Amino acid sequence: METPEVGIELVHIRLSTEQPAAPPVIRLAWEQPITDIHGVWHPNGCRNRGMVPDWGAGYASKLTVSSPVVCLFSGAGRNRMTFAFSDTLNPVVCHAGVHEETAVFHCSVTLFEEPVAPLTSYEATLRVDCRDLAYYDSLNHVQMWWSGLPGLTPSPVPRLP
Known part of the structure; x- marks a missing residue:
């Protein structure tokens, strides 16, 4: 784990194997207290900013659909927690659901739920x-x-003729 500045945490994951293999399903999970959180934003939310229960489906993303990012915000429009994943190409499921009994968000990022080609790292x-x-x-x-990560440099906007 790395803290590049106060309020930001980076959690790095690395997998490696000598022989190419299909990776197992990996789920990074944590809790966030529901303190001054009034809405949830994610790229496929359209106009819906409502909170979902922890047993609901997550927000899927991959190269052709959405992006792996979720933002929990206050009634005044202030960030309370935004989480994003660096792998914007492969299938990723982000989740932030309310666990009513304990007044926390159950948050997670799940990788490799869909089959991927065997890999060594x-x-x-x-x-x-x-x-x-x-x-x-x-x-x-x-x-x-994201723009500063290898392979994710934004494409230039073409000039109009």
């Missing part, structure tokens, strides 16, 4: 941002972080 990073800033600024920091 895999590296990725979970970024968790709990800084008190506007939620849209937290999301902007995620896109800047």
Whole structure:
């Protein structure tokens, strides 16, 4: 784990094997108290910012659909926790669901639920941002972080003729 600045945690995962193999399902899970959280934003949410129960489905993403990022925000539009995953190409399921009995969000990022080609190594990073800033600024920091990762440099916008 790494803390590049106060309020941001980076959790690095690395898998390696001598022979190519299908990776197992991996789930990174944690809890976040429901303190001053009034809504949930994710790329496929459209206009729905409501909270879902912890037993509900997560938010799937892969190269062609969505992005692995979820933002929990306050009624005043302040970030309470934004988490994002560095692997934006492969299938990833992010989840942030309310566990009513304990008043916490059960959060997770699940990898390799869908079959992938055998591999010998895999590296990725979970970024968790709990800084008190506007939620849209937290999301902007995620896109800047992604833009700086190898293989994720944004494509240039073509000029109009």
